Amino acid sequence: MNASSDADHFVVFDRVQKSYDGENLVVKDLNLAIGKGEFLTMLGPSGSGKTTCLMMLAGFETATHGEILLDGQPINNIPPHKRGIGMVFQNYALFPHMTIAENLSFPLEVRKIGKSDREQKVQRALDMVEMGSFGGRRPAQLSGGQQQRVALARALVFEPELVLMDEPLGALDKQLREKMQFEITNLAHNLGITTVYVTHDQTEALTMSDRVAVFDDGRIQQLAAPDTLYESPENSFVAQFIGENNTLMGTVESIENDLAVVKLDDGELIDTLPVNVTKVGDRTLVSIRPERVEYDPSRLQPGAHTVKAEVLEFIYMGDIYRTRLRVAGNDDFFIKTRNAPDQRRLQPGEQIEIGWRAKDCRALDA
Amino acid sequence: MSLPIYASTGQKIWYYSFRVICGLIFFFLIAPIITIIPLSFNAEDFFTFTPEMLRLDPEGYSLQHYRDFFTNPDWQQPLWNSVKIAPAATLLSVSLGTLAAIGLSQSHVPFKGAIMAILISPMIVPLIISAAGMYFFYSRIGLQGTYLGVVLAHAALGIPFVIITVTATLVGFDKSLTRASANLGADPVTTFFRVQMPLILPGVISGGLFAFITSFDEVVVVLFVGSAGQKTLPWQMFIGLREQISPTILAVATILVIISICLLTTVELLRRRSERLRGMSPG
Numbered sequence: 001m002n003a004s005s006d007a008d009h010f011v012v013f014d015r016v017q018k019s020y021d022g023e024n025l026v027v028k029d030l031n032l033a034i035g036k037g038e039f040l041t042m043l044g045p046s047g048s049g050k051t052t053c054l055m056m057l058a059g060f061e062t063a064t065h066g067e068i069l070l071d072g073q074p075i076n077n078i079p080p081h082k083r084g085i086g087m088v089f090q091n092y093a094l095f096p097h098m099t100i101a102e103n104l105s106f107p108l109e110v111r112k113i114g115k116s117d118r119e120q121k122v123q124r125a126l127d128m129v130e131m132g133s134f135g136g137r138r139p140a141q142l143s144g145g146q147q148q149r150v151a152l153a154r155a156l157v158f159e160p161e162l163v164l165m166d167e168p169l170g171a172l173d174k175q176l177r178e179k180m181q182f183e184i185t186n187l188a189h190n191l192g193i194t195t196v197y198v199t200h201d202q203t204e205a206l207t208m209s210d211r212v213a214v215f216d217d218g219r220i221q222q223l224a225a226p227d228t229l230y231e232s233p234e235n236s237f238v239a240q241f242i243g244e245n246n247t248l249m250g251t252v253e254s255i256e257n258d259l260a261v262v263k264l265d266d267g268e269l270i271d272t273l274p275v276n277v278t279k280v281g282d283r284t285l286v287s288i289r290p291e292r293v294e295y296d297p298s299r300l301q302p303g304a305h306t307v308k309a310e311v312l313e314f315i316y317m318g319d320i321y322r323t324r325l326r327v328a329g330n331d332d333f334f335i336k337t338r339n340a341p342d343q344r345r346l347q348p349g350e351q352i353e354i355g356w357r358a359k360d361c362r363a364l365d366a
Numbered sequence: 367m368s369l370p371i372y373a374s375t376g377q378k379i380w381y382y383s384f385r386v387i388c389g390l391i392f393f394f395l396i397a398p399i400i401t402i403i404p405l406s407f408n409a410e411d412f413f414t415f416t417p418e419m420l421r422l423d424p425e426g427y428s429l430q431h432y433r434d435f436f437t438n439p440d441w442q443q444p445l446w447n448s449v450k451i452a453p454a455a456t457l458l459s460v461s462l463g464t465l466a467a468i469g470l471s472q473s474h475v476p477f478k479g480a481i482m483a484i485l486i487s488p489m490i491v492p493l494i495i496s497a498a499g500m501y502f503f504y505s506r507i508g509l510q511g512t513y514l515g516v517v518l519a520h521a522a523l524g525i526p527f528v529i530i531t532v533t534a535t536l537v538g539f540d541k542s543l544t545r546a547s548a549n550l551g552a553d554p555v556t557t558f559f560r561v562q563m564p565l566i567l568p569g570v571i572s573g574g575l576f577a578f579i580t581s582f583d584e585v586v587v588v589l590f591v592g593s594a595g596q597k598t599l600p601w602q603m604f605i606g607l608r609e610q611i612s613p614t615i616l617a618v619a620t621i622l623v624i625i626s627i628c629l630l631t632t633v634e635l636l637r638r639r640s641e642r643l644r645g646m647s648p649g
Binding site: 058059060079080081082083084085086087089090091093094095096097106107110111154158 | 540542543545546547548549550551552553554556557560561564565
């Protein structure tokens, strides 16, 4: 997983900017280095600039400013068909007038590879995605999941070192999507190819990637491994975009090393980890994951601050319980508890005290 | 759709009168064309049905007008002119029209509306005006009375058909296919011939057939732009009607009708094929 060491930067975005109309920047000052063999996901809401970055890398869009390097070479002036980058398109973009085998053979033919060699490579690529017997069919005769596999095989058949994927699983149903997520990551790691994957699905990003770049407003908000991203979001956008999250507004009351006491708007005090608050009096948005909230006093550290909460709703979800609370005037404060044999079900109307470990509660920018 | 059991009297009346009206419209459109076919087998040199023909007496029918068409140099020369001019004009219309349609489908082209309007104007402007304009312009530059002149004039008339049919096909064309092709390493020329062209081919061919029929049936422009050397079939038929009312014209007309039917059948078959290809295409 340590593919991002400084030694081998396979793809580099160096101060890249992109504007379509000459006024508004869609991508603002992007700096990103991707290591060889790394699986990097660009995650963000639509319009955040992630797809534009992918298109610039593929060569379908040109950077307004800055430079993109591939294996140390600037590629700004190389047309898309000379970049040798594989790509899986959102709608697969299989050629409808060619059979599956002809689709896969196409990149080999334009590379002037001999017929027998071609057939061998096509068959190997199809076998790799378990579509070996479908070579004679046309794309329209395949299901969505099968087309997806063929698109993947076509992107890999000419053995590119870098493969781009633009929301490739968006059109599949949930089960198939989870299966393909697993297969794609396996394939990418086994073949040792560098993958840049674009998605707006955070689960996909977390489960598949070595590192995730969270995009918003044309900038990378945080670039980190999935666990770091989930557990230590650096700003309130990342905290709210990745996973479920409870937020409370307050003002910093005292701050020392790893502990900031925040006074909520209704006057209660809570313990937090200062992330990007620096001094007493700063407004802050405090973020806590639902599964890190405790309501059993015996499980809290002695001396920890607790907050009064009223149970509003209890939702049974099978493996977990989801409980909606009113905390400091916020009616949408959720907690998640595991459905364990000794777990107590909270009743609506019950008054409880909740708390958490200070390091799970992050004081972010307001 | 058959009449449902609960139909009211009004609905029943409409159901049958609708069919009668449709029948009348078809009759009105087709009767003049149908009539000339038996007349072209007339044994006499008349434009009317003889008593023998009405009695279905074999004596009243003959192939003499067809024989005349295939042997008389007055008809053979125009036939060869038409056969030379129409394909050349079609080829020109198809190449230029397809390129224009592809260009006009790109999002970055400025003044698209205006360019499109100019290119399809030969279809809208009265033919006699185009013809007169071409006559004066071509005389200036020495194209009047030449094969090239007639071919260019007919190509100008055919281009709008190609542009319209190809543009319609391009609307359904998935742009990510050309991107995919480039991404897989194909240069723009390969992409055009291997990916784009096969998919828009039905539109190109139907446009080409319309262009061909336009040139093959055209009389006004060729009268202005051509000279006796470029006399085409429709021109000869026009002269024939005016000067020597010969049933050979009917024989020619029958042959032209059959050619048109064959061409339009081809168009329809191609359209179905493309629908089949696209109807099942992904996305």
